[in-house]
Amino acid sequence: xxxxxxxxxxxxxxxxxxxxxxxxxxxxxxxxxxxxxxxxxxxxxxxxxxxxxxxxxxxxxxxxxxxxxxxxxxxxxxxxxxxxxxxxxxxxxxxxxxxxxxxxxxxxxxxxxxxxxxxxxxxxxxxxxxxxxxxxxxxxxxxxxxxxxxxxxxxxxxxxxxxxxxxxxxxxxxxxxxxxxxxxxxxxxxxxxxxxxxxxx
Numbered sequence: 104x105x106x107x108x109x110x111x112x113x114x115x116x117x118x119x120x121x122x123x124x125x126x127x128x129x130x131x132x133x134x135x136x137x138x139x140x141x142x143x144x145x146x147x148x149x150x151x152x153x154x155x156x157x158x159x160x161x162x163x164x165x166x167x168x169x170x171x172x173x174x175x176x177x178x179x180x181x182x183x184x185x186x187x188x189x190x191x192x193x194x195x196x197x198x199x200x201x202x203x204x205x206x207x208x209x210x211x212x213x214x215x216x217x218x219x220x221x222x223x224x225x226x227x228x229x230x231x232x233x234x235x236x237x238x239x240x241x242x243x244x245x246x247x248x249x250x251x252x253x254x255x256x257x258x259x260x261x262x263x264x265x266x267x268x269x270x271x272x273x274x275x276x277x278x279x280x281x282x283x284x285x286x287x288x289x290x291x292x293x294x295x296x297x298x299x300x301x302x303x304x
Contacts, residue, residue: 152202152205153205153207155195155198155199155223156205156207156221156222156223156282157207158192158195158198158199159192159235159278159282160221160278160282162188162191162192163188163189163192163234163235163238163275163278163279164278164279166188166189166238166275167185167267167268167269167271167272167275169184169185169188170182170184170185170188170264170267170268170271171264171267171268174261174264174267175264178260178261178263178264179260181263181264182243182245182267185242185267185270185271186239186243186246189238189239189242189274190235190239192231192278193232193235193236193239196223196228196231196232196235196278197232199223200223200228204222204223204225204227204228206221206222206223206224206284207219207220207221207222208284217285217287219285219288220283220284220285221279221284221288222284223282227282229281230277230278230280231277231281231282234274234278234281235274235278237274238270238271238274242270242271245266249263250263269303270299270303272295272298273295273296273299273303275295276292276295276296277296279292280293
């Protein structure tokens with residue numbers, strides 16, 4: 104009797120919550136009520152949660168090309184731009200973690216069953232923080248060391264741009280590898296880390 108009473112109470116509570124939630128959401132234009140009583144909101148584009156998940160990956164991946172493009176015009180600005188984007192990626196990772204994380208799963212080639220699936224879970228946050236944090240520190244250290252090394256070797260300052268490109272490419276690939284939930288994405292980001300490592304060594 105006690106178990107049956109608890110089931111009845113839970114069913115009543117669930118019905119009440121669905122009723123209150125549905126009544127509140129009916130005021131939103133385009134909302135639709137399903138047969139089970141829950142209200143489905145209209146699709147309004149990329150939700151905030153997706154942006155929180157994608158922000159660390161986007162910033163980390165953009166660091167290499169952005170720093171390189173700036174470095175082609177002003178080589179001295181390569182390290183500041185790369186370091187700033189690495190720091191932003193680190194901060195975005197922390198923000199996404201404190202916001203509860205999340206996942207993004209989008210079919211980008213449905214006929215081949217290929218999906219863009221990434222997740223900002225505990226393990227991804229740990230390795231993303233390591234990649235962006237160490238990447239930032241490497242860029243800061245290199246900004247002082249590389250000019251002295253190039254001067255000692257009598258090489259032009261522009262030679263440092265390729266170093267920053269590959270170190271930031273490695274950082275972005277590591278973030279993608281940590282967040283990837285699809286085998287193809289894992290393969291792509293793994294190969295990018297291997298390519299960056301080859302040219303760095």
